[in-house]
Amino acid sequence: MEKVNQTFFLSHGSPTLSIDDTLEARQFFKSWSQKVLPQKPKSILVISAHWDTKYPSVNTVLRNSTIHDFYGFPDPMYKLKYEAPGAIELGKRVKELLMGEGGMKRVDEDTKRGLDHGAWVPLMLMYPEADIPVCELSVQSKQNGSYHYNMGKALAPLKDEGVLIIGSGSATHNLRKLDRSITNGVSVPWALEFDHWLRDSLLQGRFESLNLFFAA
Structure with missing residues (x-):
């Protein structure tokens, strides 16, 4: 197979x-x-x-x-x-x-x-x-x-x-937290912070960091 x-x-x-x-x-x-x-x-x-x-x-x-x-x-x-x-x-x-x-x-x-x-x-x-x-x-x-x-x-x-x-x-998928008053395409800080952390962890192969996050 x-x-x-x-x-x-x-x-x-x-x-x-x-x-x-x-x-x-x-x-x-x-x-x-x-x-x-x-x-x-x-x-x-x-x-x-x-x-x-x-x-x-x-x-x-x-x-x-x-x-x-x-x-x-x-x-x-x-x-x-x-x-x-x-x-x-x-x-x-x-x-x-x-x-x-x-x-x-x-x-x-x-x-x-x-x-x-x-x-x-x-x-x-x-x-x-x-x-x-x-x-x-x-x-x-x-x-x-x-x-x-x-x-x-x-x-x-x-x-x-x-x-x-x-x-x-x-990466962040919560429509209940969606702020529809934002019209200029700016991300909310907490979502952007997590996106950057996730991107860096994956690109740098920081699997220990990912495991620690998942275990939290």
Whole structure:
């Protein structure tokens, strides 16, 4: 079996990424299979910031529906569909790893849920043929960073099984803290400070700092 050996964290940006060709990120995602990952994965696991549950959940469906979980956007966006095949076997494998290596006592399977915009917006640009099976895994925002870091460690074997693992969200992703009165594009200090710390930690290979943060 061919290995992917890559895990990516992607900022899916605004849902308008799905239709606005002027956005630079849109061009990046459209060039994905040519410039970033020419190897076609066997299946895709997406951990989206837009699926938050008390216990880890995976969607195990035959075919993914398209969830339009946003409001007040242009009408054409609500007609977009990305109906990639489901990845039931991958979902069950994720559950096995989380309850085994991850030591979790409960992982749920959702047999009805499709893909939220944190998953289908980037994927429709990266893999427009929608022919790769996709499974989505939820996050638990009431848990700390260490909890999710350990989830990632438990799922690492998937990289050797031809699975592309994608984290989708943003370095800071809390719309409740969004200050809509700011019109000049200036970031709020706490978000900018964290962005700079995260960037420097990653670029300088300061994994000990990252581990300390996640354990905090």
